[in-house]
Amino acid sequence: MLSRVADSIYWMARYVERAENLSRLLLSTQDLLLDAGADGLDEEQFWRPILATTGDEEAYSAVHKKIKGRDVAAFVALRPENPNSILNSIRAARENARTVRDQISDEIWECLNGLRLFVESNEGRSTYRNQNAAFYERVLRRSYQFQGIADSTTPRGEVWHFLRLGTCLERADQMSRLLDTCSALSMEMPPHPQSRPLRWAALLRSCSAWHAFQAEHSKLDPKKIIEYLLLDETFPRSVACCVVELHQTLQRLCGVGSLHHMPSPVRRAGRLRSDLAYTTVDEVLAVGLHEYIDILQSRLNDIGVSIFQTFVLYADLTPVAEDAPEETTSTPALGAFHAHHDEDAQMQQQQQQ
Amino acid sequence: MSSLFNDYQPGKFFDEVFSAPGAARAHYEGLLSSVGNLTPGDYSTLQKAVDAAFLRMGVTFTVYGDDQGTERIFPFDLMPRIIPQREWERVEAGLTQRITALNLFLNDIYHGQKILNDKAVPEELVLSASHYRPEFKGVKVPHGIYIHICGTDLVRDDKGEYFVLEDNGRCPSGASYMLENRHAMKRAFPGLLQSLPVRPVDAYGTMLRETLAHLAPKGVLEPTIVVLTPGIYNSAYFEHCYLAKQMGVPIVEGRDLIMRNDRVFMRTTKGLEQVHVIYRRIDDDFLDPLVFRKDSLLGVPGIINSYRKGHVALANSIGTGVADDKAVYALVPKMIEYYLDQEPILPNVQTFLGIKKKECAYILENLDKLVVKAVNESGGYGMLMGPSASKKERADFAERIKANPRNYIAQPVLQLSRHPVFVDDHFEGRHIDLRPYVLYGDRVRVVPGGLTRVALKKGSLVVNSSQGGGSKDTWVLWNDE
Numbered sequence A: 001m002l003s004r005v006a007d008s009i010y011w012m013a014r015y016v017e018r019a020e021n022l023s024r025l026l027l028s029t030q031d032l033l034l035d036a037g038a039d040g041l042d043e044e045q046f047w048r049p050i051l052a053t054t055g056d057e058e059a060y061s062a063v064h065k066k067i068k069g070r071d072v073a074a075f076v077a078l079r080p081e082n083p084n085s086i087l088n089s090i091r092a093a094r095e096n097a098r099t100v101r102d103q104i105s106d107e108i109w110e111c112l113n114g115l116r117l118f119v120e121s122n123e124g125r126s127t128y129r130n131q132n133a134a135f136y137e138r139v140l141r142r143s144y145q146f147q148g149i150a151d152s153t154t155p156r157g158e159v160w161h162f163l164r165l166g167t168c169l170e171r172a173d174q175m176s177r178l179l180d181t182c183s184a185l186s187m188e189m190p191p192h193p194q195s196r197p198l199r200w201a202a203l204l205r206s207c208s209a210w211h212a213f214q215a216e217h218s219k220l221d222p223k224k225i226i227e228y229l230l231l232d233e234t235f236p237r238s239v240a241c242c243v244v245e246l247h248q249t250l251q252r253l254c255g256v257g258s259l260h261h262m263p264s265p266v267r268r269a270g271r272l273r274s275d276l277a278y279t280t281v282d283e284v285l286a287v288g289l290h291e292y293i294d295i296l297q298s299r300l301n302d303i304g305v306s307i308f309q310t311f312v313l314y315a316d317l318t319p320v321a322e323d324a325p326e327e328t329t330s331t332p333a334l335g336a337f338h339a340h341h342d343e344d345a346q347m348q349q350q351q352q353q
Numbered sequence B: 001m002s003s004l005f006n007d008y009q010p011g012k013f014f015d016e017v018f019s020a021p022g023a024a025r026a027h028y029e030g031l032l033s034s035v036g037n038l039t040p041g042d043y044s045t046l047q048k049a050v051d052a053a054f055l056r057m058g059v060t061f062t063v064y065g066d067d068q069g070t071e072r073i074f075p076f077d078l079m080p081r082i083i084p085q086r087e088w089e090r091v092e093a094g095l096t097q098r099i100t101a102l103n104l105f106l107n108d109i110y111h112g113q114k115i116l117n118d119k120a121v122p123e124e125l126v127l128s129a130s131h132y133r134p135e136f137k138g139v140k141v142p143h144g145i146y147i148h149i150c151g152t153d154l155v156r157d158d159k160g161e162y163f164v165l166e167d168n169g170r171c172p173s174g175a176s177y178m179l180e181n182r183h184a185m186k187r188a189f190p191g192l193l194q195s196l197p198v199r200p201v202d203a204y205g206t207m208l209r210e211t212l213a214h215l216a217p218k219g220v221l222e223p224t225i226v227v228l229t230p231g232i233y234n235s236a237y238f239e240h241c242y243l244a245k246q247m248g249v250p251i252v253e254g255r256d257l258i259m260r261n262d263r264v265f266m267r268t269t270k271g272l273e274q275v276h277v278i279y280r281r282i283d284d285d286f287l288d289p290l291v292f293r294k295d296s297l298l299g300v301p302g303i304i305n306s307y308r309k310g311h312v313a314l315a316n317s318i319g320t321g322v323a324d325d326k327a328v329y330a331l332v333p334k335m336i337e338y339y340l341d342q343e344p345i346l347p348n349v350q351t352f353l354g355i356k357k358k359e360c361a362y363i364l365e366n367l368d369k370l371v372v373k374a375v376n377e378s379g380g381y382g383m384l385m386g387p388s389a390s391k392k393e394r395a396d397f398a399e400r401i402k403a404n405p406r407n408y409i410a411q412p413v414l415q416l417s418r419h420p421v422f423v424d425d426h427f428e429g430r431h432i433d434l435r436p437y438v439l440y441g442d443r444v445r446v447v448p449g450g451l452t453r454v455a456l457k458k459g460s461l462v463v464n465s466s467q468g469g470g471s472k473d474t475w476v477l478w479n480d481e
Helices: A003-039 A044-054 A057-063 A069-077 A086-099 A106-120 A122-130 A132-153 A158-181 A198-205 A210-216 A222-231 A239-254 A264-277 A281-287 A289-313 A336-340 A343-351 B026-035 B040-057 B085-109 B123-127 B175-188 B190-195 B204-213 B237-247 B303-308 B332-340 B357-365 B391-403
Strands: B018-020 B060-062 B071-073 B076-083 B149-151 B153-156 B162-166 B225-228 B257-260 B263-268 B271-274 B277-280 B313-315 B370-374 B383-385 B408-412 B418-423 B426-435 B437-440 B444-446 B451-455 B469-476
Touching (some): A003 A044, A003 A069, A003 A086, A003 A132, A003 A158, A003 A198, A003 A289, A003 B263, A044 A158, A057 A069, A069 A132, A086 A106, A106 A132, A106 B040, A122 A132, A158 A198, A158 A222, A198 A222, A222 A239, A222 A264, A239 A264, A239 A289, A281 A289, B026 B076, B040 B071, B040 B076, B040 B175, B040 B418, B076 B175, B076 B426, B085 B149, B085 B162, B085 B332, B085 B437, B085 B444, B175 B237, B204 B237, B225 B237, B257 B303, B263 B303, B303 B313, B383 B391, B418 B451, B418 B469
Parallel strands (some): B277 B313
Antiparallel strands (some): B060 B071, B149 B437, B153 B162, B153 B426, B257 B263, B263 B271, B370 B383, B418 B426, B426 B451, B437 B444, B451 B469
């Protein structure tokens, strides 16, 4: 498979996953506020963490003075100027899909193209205005549809593997960010169930873990929740579960060799997988949840970079002849499709008959 | 007689469907007996459903000069154009004859130039064509074929005679719309396609692949074929992707390709993989910055050298644009006579050449009756529609012709045939042309039908998509009724 194509498929999957996670986050925060509303709470404490998860606090404060629910939601959902908005994630997913249309099934393409048409349409905007929950749900459903279609129409070759790499890495990353928003909360169990387990409950909801967690544990113990979302290998959105699949997928792509010949992404993912498998939640809390997640995120990021270097950047360095000249490598450009917004090239592309 | 067409007026033109008001031609009767019974409301609902499907499937082209990168669907009219068997057989024979002569001509002018030495066609005219590539003289191309994929534009005059309007021997586009149009028709009128003897077009992808595989360097039994696209900003990007998918081959951009030992490789996740045949949709000028335009960001440095050495094949070959020059077009009947010793089966439209003194004088005197075209323009640009142009426009063109007579030709205004097109809630006649796709591999093959383009603007004779054109599905029948 072409390196460029692999990169685009990977990013297509990442952006779909990102849009899905953002939608669920906004939806669960909105629900949480409805429950907490009667308490007359300061809404800032609910919405600021959202900006923190997406890393957009600075971009937001450039546009808005105060943190208000409506503004934050609109900023994260539909702001064209916000590169990380749901709107732009969907656009990016679709543009990446467009560059690899010949590689993915027509059904995948139609799903993403349809989603993009929806979020850009008047229908999409008015759905958001009138009942934003319906908007988020639509994005969520499309993303599930994408997963299902991809699963049932993609041959289990490279296209599939790169798709899964993108999905798992993004999912693990989003989950770690979500957990981080709760790192400042108290680990104490609320004295009685009526009091205020709300934030922790919302955390579970924002990653579709509410029912799964309830079935395993009877109490909303924050420690148990962290353990479940971070270290449990059975829950499909937990960091550990994503890293297991990441590692397996990389092994399928690269083969399993001895340590000396093992490509860097396999080694990194394998090491992180073992760490997560042999770490207890008490050890995590001893380090500090926020500190632990900081390290986790940089390791996830390293895996992403090494995937890019191994499959995209270094592919053309494979020597064909002894006298093959060294190619100069460009700096890693993340996001695939976005990397090539060169106006001159764009103009020349348009000049062709 | 069916109700939807009761008020339809064929007018003074050659109408594809009606020989007189209310009198349908035999090969349209089957279609009319079923479509004609629909109400305007039903018909319009079907049309809207097809439009929505095209948008959803992303069967679109990019509108240039729009920051949003707006993609539009190519307007599609549901009512198909039908060609009976006997008519098609003649068209097919004519196209085959023409591509054969064109390839003999290109092979000749890039080698011995016998036709020029024998003075069968004027040397200065041919060698002054701006797409003639003298640097390519003497280069052997696989099987001596230059044009592998040709999209010849045909029109019919007021008597229904077929004429060749131009040969597109560089990168003819539109084949994907031909295929998608048929797909849409299958959804809209499944029963109809089942009951009428319509020849299928969906073998095009396979035929194209076989045509390309035929070019592979000697000894390569399983060639790696790719489609080389300028990139997603090109208006035809959808088509490049679509054809790659139909053929089951990768679509690549220039930056995916790299040269090693004069061979072309693509960068893959598993390292470099050699490429043997390239269906390129990039113009000659941009293909190789070492040979042609140095500022090209789309090409592959060194690819031409590899082609010269026979390590990689290109379709179409370099320098085929000389045959697309509208003044050289005028010589095709002579080529057919010279190389094949035959009469042209499909005639040219009468053409006056600016480069010939007498003809140039005639052009200048009759600007109000002629269509003037710049020899290297396409897409409906760089032309003057004499009868409808203003005095100032005509005077302006006269100056341009005098300044550079080689660059202009003129033709009488053809009253192109018309076809009913659905407008709001009824049918009106609109002018159409036909672009069949001709493939030249181990033999010449013509896909039955092609892309029927429609000038959707009332009274307009320009069918190009950039000028408000649309398209129709084209049904070639297995029989004559």
